[in-house]
Amino acid sequence: MKILFINNDGAGFADRIEIAEGTTVQQLFQERIPHGKPDSYLIRVNRQPTTGDYILQPDDRVSITPTKIEGAWSHHPKGRPWEPANGSTVCTSSAL
Amino acid sequence: MLTFSPTAWAKLLFLRDLGPTEVGGFGITEPDDLLCVRDIVLVEQQCTETFVSFDDLAVAEFFDQQIDAGRHPQQFARVWVHTHPGSSAQPSSVDEETFARVFGPCDWAVMAILARGGETYAQLHWRQGGAVRIPMRVDVRFDVPFVGSDQEAWQAEYDAHVHPHCDYRLSDPRWPQQELDDPFFDRLFEPAL
Numbered sequence: 578m579k580i581l582f583i584n585n586d587g588a589g590f591a592d593r594i595e596i597a598e599g600t601t602v603q604q605l606f607q608e609r610i611p612h613g614k615p616d617s618y619l620i621r622v623n624r625q626p627t628t629g630d631y632i633l634q635p636d637d638r639v640s641i642t643p644t645k646i647e648g649a650w651s652h653h654p655k656g657r658p659w660e661p662a663n664g665s666t667v668c669t670s671s672a673l
Numbered sequence: 674m675l676t677f678s679p680t681a682w683a684k685l686l687f688l689r690d691l692g693p694t695e696v697g698g699f700g701i702t703e704p705d706d707l708l709c710v711r712d713i714v715l716v717e718q719q720c721t722e723t724f725v726s727f728d729d730l731a732v733a734e735f736f737d738q739q740i741d742a743g744r745h746p747q748q749f750a751r752v753w754v755h756t757h758p759g760s761s762a763q764p765s766s767v768d769e770e771t772f773a774r775v776f777g778p779c780d781w782a783v784m785a786i787l788a789r790g791g792e793t794y795a796q797l798h799w800r801q802g803g804a805v806r807i808p809m810r811v812d813v814r815f816d817v818p819f820v821g822s823d824q825e826a827w828q829a830e831y832d833a834h835v836h837p838h839c840d841y842r843l844s845d846p847r848w849p850q851q852e853l854d855d856p857f858f859d860r861l862f863e864p865a866l
Contacts, residue, residue: 583736586778589746610778617774619729624737626730642736643775646727648697648786649767650757 580633583640586610596633603629605639619644674810675752675783675795676709678819684713687827689756689787694720694837697727699735700752700785707747708783709814713754714739715834722758724767731834751776752783760790772798785811 578598582605584590596605602620606613606629620627621640633639677685681700688696697718700710717731739749753776755768764772764786776782776798786794795809 583740585746585750588780591740591746619733621733640733640736642733644729646775647767647771648695648725648755649765650695650723651765
C-alpha cells in the first residue's frame with residue numbers, strides 16, 4: 578500500500594512511498610530514520626499526533642518533523658538590547 | 674554566500690525591529706536557487722529578549738502547509754533564521770546545539786542570524802562526504818524578482834505567531850510603554866525644556 582511520507586532528514590522527502598500492510602508508525606520510523614531518536618521528532622499521521630503502535634492505513638499522511646527548535650542570545654555588555662526602530666537600526670549587512 | 678531578496682531582507686529587518694525579543698523563522702527559497710531566501714515565514718513561537726522557541730506542533734503544521742503549497746523540504750526547512758536583540762550575531766551554545774541536533778541529520782542546512790545592530794552571521798552545514806561547517810557571507814540580491822513591502826501583512830503575521838514573554842518592563846526601563854507610564858515623560862518634549 579502507499580502512504581504520503583514527509584521528512585526533513587537527509588535530502589528531505591515528501592512523496593508517496595510503498596510500505597507493507599500492517600506497518601506501524603514505530604516500524605516506519607526505524608526504517609526511515611534508523612539513527613534518529615524518536616523524542617527528537619514529532620510524528621503525526623493525517624496531521625494528528627499518533628502513537629508508535631498505530632498501524633498505518635492506505636493513503637495515510639505521515640510527517641516526521643523536528644522538535645525543540647530553539648535559539649538564544651548571550652547578553653553582550655555593549656550596547657542596548659532594544660530600542661524602537663529608527664534610521665540607524667536599519668542596516669543591510671555588516672561583518673561580511 | 675547566503676542571499677536574500679530585497680523583500681525578504683526588508684521583512685526580516687521589519688520583524689527584528691517590531692519588539693524587544695528574538696524572533697525566528699524559516700527561509701523560503703526557489704528550487705533552482707536554494708541559497709537565495711525569497712521569504713521569511715514565522716511559526717508559532719515563544720520569545721524573550723534572549724530566547725526563542727518554536728512550537729513543535731506549529732513546525733509540523735508549517736511542514737504540511739508548505740508541502741501542500743508544492744514545495745520540497747529543501748525549499749522551506751533548510752534555512753533557519755533568527756534575530757539577536759543585541760549587537761552580536763554570533764551563535765550561542767543553544768543556537769549551535771539546535772543547529773547540530775535539528776539540522777545535523779540534513780544533507781545541508783544554514784543557520785542565519787541577524788543582530789539588531791546590523792551584524793549578520795551565517796553558517797552552512799554540509800554533510801556530503803563528511804560533515805563540515807562553512808561560514809557564509811550574507812548579502813541582498815537585487816537581480817532576482819521581488820515585490821514591494823507589505824508591512825501590514827508582516828505585522829499581522831508577527832502578531833499571530835510571536836508570543837513575547839518579557840519581564841523587561843520590571844527589570845529594564847528601555848521599554849517605551851514604561852516611559853509613557855512615567856508622568857514626567859511627556860514633559861521631556863515640552864519646548865520650554
